[in-house]
Amino acid sequence: MHRVQASIDLKALQHNFQIARSRAKGSKVAAIIKANAYGHGLVQAAKALTDADLFGVTDVHEAVTLEQAATGKPILVLQGMMHPDDLQLVAEHNFQLVIHSAEQLAQIDETFSRLTLKQPLTLWLKMDSGMGRLGLSPHGFATTYKALLGRPYTDKVVMMTHLANSSQTDSPLNLIQLNAFRETETELAGDIHATSIASSSGILSDLPVDSDWARPGIMLYGSSPFDYSQEALRREAFDLKAVMTLQARIIAVKDMHKGDNIGYSSQYICEQDMRVGIVSIGYADGYPSNAPNDTPVMVQGKKTATLGRVSMDMLAVNLSDIPDANVGDLATLWGQELSLDEVAAKTGILSYNLTCSVAQRVNFEYR
Ligand SMILES: Cc1ncc(COP(=O)(O)O)c(C=O)c1O
Numbered sequence: 001m002h003r004v005q006a007s008i009d010l011k012a013l014q015h016n017f018q019i020a021r022s023r024a025k026g027s028k029v030a031a032i033i034k035a036n037a038y039g040h041g042l043v044q045a046a047k048a049l050t051d052a053d054l055f056g057v058t059d060v061h062e063a064v065t066l067e068q069a070a071t072g073k074p075i076l077v078l079q080g081m082m083h084p085d086d087l088q089l090v091a092e093h094n095f096q097l098v099i100h101s102a103e104q105l106a107q108i109d110e111t112f113s114r115l116t117l118k119q120p121l122t123l124w125l126k127m128d129s130g131m132g133r134l135g136l137s138p139h140g141f142a143t144t145y146k147a148l149l150g151r152p153y154t155d156k157v158v159m160m161t162h163l164a165n166s167s168q169t170d171s172p173l174n175l176i177q178l179n180a181f182r183e184t185e186t187e188l189a190g191d192i193h194a195t196s197i198a199s200s201s202g203i204l205s206d207l208p209v210d211s212d213w214a215r216p217g218i219m220l221y222g223s224s225p226f227d228y229s230q231e232a233l234r235r236e237a238f239d240l241k242a243v244m245t246l247q248a249r250i251i252a253v254k255d256m257h258k259g260d261n262i263g264y265s266s267q268y269i270c271e272q273d274m275r276v277g278i279v280s281i282g283y284a285d286g287y288p289s290n291a292p293n294d295t296p297v298m299v300q301g302k303k304t305a306t307l308g309r310v311s312m313d314m315l316a317v318n319l320s321d322i323p324d325a326n327v328g329d330l331a332t333l334w335g336q337e338l339s340l341d342e343v344a345a346k347t348g349i350l351s352y353n354l355t356c357s358v359a360q361r362v363n364f365e366y367r
Helices: 011-023 033-041 042-048 061-068 084-093 102-112 143-150 170-189 200-204 340-347 351-356
Strands: 003-006 028-032 054-057 075-077 096-099 121-127 156-159 193-196 246-257 272-281 296-299 301-307 315-319 328-333 363-366
Touching: 011 028, 011 042, 011 200, 011 340, 028 096, 033 121, 033 315, 033 351, 042 075, 054 061, 061 075, 061 084, 061 143, 075 084, 084 102, 121 170, 143 156, 143 170, 156 170, 328 340, 328 363
Parallel strands: 003 363, 028 054, 054 075, 075 096, 096 121, 121 156, 156 193
Antiparallel strands: 003 246, 246 272, 246 328, 272 315, 296 301, 296 328, 301 315
């Protein structure tokens, strides 16, 4: 019996992958499992995602960890090289590499003029079409693409971009970005090997994001990338299933009276007599410390809510309407029965951030 448990449903992960695959309409699917598979476990996720065409991770260190799991699938390093030493690992393991800046390209040229490659590499040249983060400007992109194709270390070049607002499908920036990308795609015409545009929100939207590679992340873990207030775009609408269920034990139950204080800083004062459960999970386990009063929690299959400020390893829940609930019962903080997206909306912390933050001291169980 563990104090806090994250149960990871690998069948749900596989199910969600198939949803991504069918929504991606014939594109190849790069499963984004960076950041420890968004907190779910890098190697376990990779081993379960047997149908993925490629895995996307952040840096060469994540790539090496994944390589050791021997899934046999290509690995793409999404932030590319950080240091020339990274390129030794890229060459050794034949990692695919994003190139997002002229500086990276110059360092790659310089390093690969000295290193002998076992085989030429697949490189992903990233365009900043309006995200304002990583990538080369659309201006001159085609010239760089063609130049990269001619390098002795290059096998293929995938032209990629990342959309800033595809979770807000009516944002004008979507079409601005897509137009910038499509213009260069047309300019390169016959030279282009492959393209890649959409992450989860693009894949699930009606935006014209068709390309050779889709790059789903958050949807694989059962969270909808769209605003929770849009009921028609919640996870159920896409048949996404929760992958992580986070649960903790009730370790004390007490009868409180109207006017009693609950927890630090008197964030909650009982408005009436009530039955309160203390659950052994807090911000040191990754539960968000800013969760307001009334953040949803499930106990014995019934929905209730937090009371007062979240402590380091405890929080309080209202058990007034769950009279049978007692010490030893499990409270579910999120999972299939309580949407991670609802907790995200209530706390103002992105679902991505919630699962990535689950602490190492939490017991992870895979089924
Ligand atoms: C370049 C790139 N592609 C794909 C993804 C996956 O995005 P999402 O988790 O929203 O599907 C990310 C995530 O940040 C990313 O940075």
